[in-house]
Amino acid sequence: MSITLLKGDERLPLYQRLADLLRNEIKSGARKPGDRLPSENIIAEDYGLAPGTARKALAELVNDGILERVQGRGTFVRRPSFDQSLFRFFRFRSKGSGQEVPKSRIRSRSVKPFPDHVADKLAQPRKSDGIQMSRLRIIDGAPVVLEEIWLPLEPFRAFLEIKTDDLGDLLYPVYDACCEQVVARAEEILTAEAAGKDAARLLNIAVGEPIMVVDRLARGFDGCPLEWRRSRGPAKLFHYQIEIR
Amino acid sequence: MSITLLKGDERLPLYQRLADLLRNEIKSGARKPGDRLPSENIIAEDYGLAPGTARKALAELVNDGILERVQGRGTFVRRPSFDQSLFRFFRFRSKGSGQEVPKSRIRSRSVKPFPDHVADKLAQPRKSDGIQMSRLRIIDGAPVVLEEIWLPLEPFRAFLEIKTDDLGDLLYPVYDACCEQVVARAEEILTAEAAGKDAARLLNIAVGEPIMVVDRLARGFDGCPLEWRRSRGPAKLFHYQIEIR
DNA sequence: TAGTGGTCTAGACCACACT
DNA sequence: GTGTGGTCTAGACCACTAT
Numbered sequence: 152m153s154i155t156l157l158k159g160d161e162r163l164p165l166y167q168r169l170a171d172l173l174r175n176e177i178k179s180g181a182r183k184p185g186d187r188l189p190s191e192n193i194i195a196e197d198y199g200l201a202p203g204t205a206r207k208a209l210a211e212l213v214n215d216g217i218l219e220r221v222q223g224r225g226t227f228v229r230r231p232s233f234d235q236s237l238f239r240f241f242r243f244r245s246k247g248s249g250q251e252v253p254k255s256r257i258r259s260r261s262v263k264p265f266p267d268h269v270a271d272k273l274a275q276p277r278k279s280d281g282i283q284m285s286r287l288r289i290i291d292g293a294p295v296v297l298e299e300i301w302l303p304l305e306p307f308r309a310f311l312e313i314k315t316d317d318l319g320d321l322l323y324p325v326y327d328a329c330c331e332q333v334v335a336r337a338e339e340i341l342t343a344e345a346a347g348k349d350a351a352r353l354l355n356i357a358v359g360e361p362i363m364v365v366d367r368l369a370r371g372f373d374g375c376p377l378e379w380r381r382s383r384g385p386a387k388l389f390h391y392q393i394e395i396r
Numbered sequence: 397m398s399i400t401l402l403k404g405d406e407r408l409p410l411y412q413r414l415a416d417l418l419r420n421e422i423k424s425g426a427r428k429p430g431d432r433l434p435s436e437n438i439i440a441e442d443y444g445l446a447p448g449t450a451r452k453a454l455a456e457l458v459n460d461g462i463l464e465r466v467q468g469r470g471t472f473v474r475r476p477s478f479d480q481s482l483f484r485f486f487r488f489r490s491k492g493s494g495q496e497v498p499k500s501r502i503r504s505r506s507v508k509p510f511p512d513h514v515a516d517k518l519a520q521p522r523k524s525d526g527i528q529m530s531r532l533r534i535i536d537g538a539p540v541v542l543e544e545i546w547l548p549l550e551p552f553r554a555f556l557e558i559k560t561d562d563l564g565d566l567l568y569p570v571y572d573a574c575c576e577q578v579v580a581r582a583e584e585i586l587t588a589e590a591a592g593k594d595a596a597r598l599l600n601i602a603v604g605e606p607i608m609v610v611d612r613l614a615r616g617f618d619g620c621p622l623e624w625r626r627s628r629g630p631a632k633l634f635h636y637q638i639e640i641r
Numbered sequence: 642t643a644g645t646g647g648t649c650t651a652g653a654c655c656a657c658a659c660t
Numbered sequence: 661g662t663g664t665g666g667t668c669t670a671g672a673c674c675a676c677t678a679t
Binding site for chain 2 (some may be wrong): 646648649650651652656657658659
Binding site for chain 1 (some may be wrong): 438451459460461463476478481482558580581583584585586587588589590604605607608632634636637638639640641
């Protein structure tokens with residue numbers, strides 16, 4: 152057997168070391184979403200492993216949701232999907248079907264100083280300027296979610312040049328197209344609070360009614376924070392279900 | 397190669413059919429939590445498979461959280477743990493550490509007719525009698541969660557004989573000990589509402605303050621519903637976090 | 642037809658737990 | 661020491677995709 156070409160802790164199994172290596176290549180951006188990886192035989196050959204060992208490493212990454220394998224086509228770096236976002240538990244379905252993206256109405260977009268808690272999340276200096284946006288998401292003409300979005304000025308300066316009319320209902324593709332920033336993952340936190348005056352008016356509910364609050368911090372491949380947003384919707388529209396085994 | 401001894405859809409791979417078979421044995425109660433399975437070699441032999449194939453089936457069940465494997469000891473049916481319950485996102489930690497089970501104060505226990513929505517969940521006839529219990533969970537002397545619990549009269553009649561003082565802070569072990577009912581899994585649903593008069597008084601918050609509501613339907617191995625409970629706590633103590641990849 | 646991943650086999654060797 | 665699961669190898673054959 153040839154010498155192992157994998158670095159890392161020698162006590163770890165080979166398939167682990169290979170998985171870590173590939174994970175890092177993806178994190179660092181050396182491999183981007185949609186890229187095809189070499190076949191398992193090629194990978195195995197390259198690192199002096201048996202195909203089964205390479206296969207096990209790939210299986211682990213598939214399990215982590217980082218890779219996707221399609222029989223006959225190859226192994227691909229998975230594009231992040233927000234299918235599991237807490238957001239989808241707001242029960243907006245346009246009458247009948249489900250699944251659609253709610254329409255957005257942009258209420259404002261401007262450059263102003265970050266609130267301290269946002270600056271901290273985005274790893275920006277306190278009191279420095281950022282881009283703030285406020286949107287209302289609407290289904291069948293009824294407001295369902297109010298969003299406050301913050302971006303660092305760099306690298307999102309080009310985002311300010313885009314006409315509001317050209318912003319669709321999804322922002323992440325715009326970040327990619329105009330600023331070459333790709334959201335790779337995110338953390339979400341769910342809390343609840345009583346509706347304040349402004350939120351109540353915009354969401355068309357009574358002051359003091361409970362609302363669900365979802366804070367999301369979106370990150371790039373390198374883990375660098377890209378966007379912070381807070382989404383608020385009436386609690387009566389929210390319904391989150393999990394399984395315990 | 398010997399004939400396959402596995403039933404099921406012949407188009408499915410062998411490891412899938414074996415996994416399905418074992419899953420059913422566990423669901424039906426033929427194998428109970430804590431039971432040790434035969435070694436992978438024995439299983440492989442029994443069904444005329446290669447060890448690697450049996451291994452893959454077992455790996456799948458480990459991934460599903462149904463089995464647990466310990467090197468040198470064997471493969472075991474996993475006991476359900478409520479580590480992932482939404483419940484743990486109520487931020488009660490006794491000063492300092494975390495992790496403890498909050499103390500319970502039983503407020504009442506009696507036999508009365510199910511509310512319709514509870515009867516439906518527990519698959520009992522509407523208007524029939526059930527066991528109702530109300531508890532307050534307490535940390536450091538402060539009330540944190542109010543619970544309403546419903547059980548079907550059968551098979552829980554023996555539960556009524558137990559002295560309140562003998563009920564600890566955890567109920568599921570009691571169900572097992574006195575009624576031979578084991579909770580195998582559960583579904584939880586999270587919503588929020590404004591505190592009513594009673595809840596506010598018991599939880600020591602203002603009327604109208606938002607509270608988080610977790611409904612849980614616990615089931616036995618056969619999927620039969622065993623217990624329904626609704627837990628309510630102040631939203632300000634609740635903080636739920638997820639990762640999106 | 643060539644190349645990919647998916648299934649399955651049949652072993653060798655190691656680390657760990659019991660007793 | 662014996663038996664368990666964990667790692668790793670080296671292949672065969674199949675199903676699917678692209679050309």
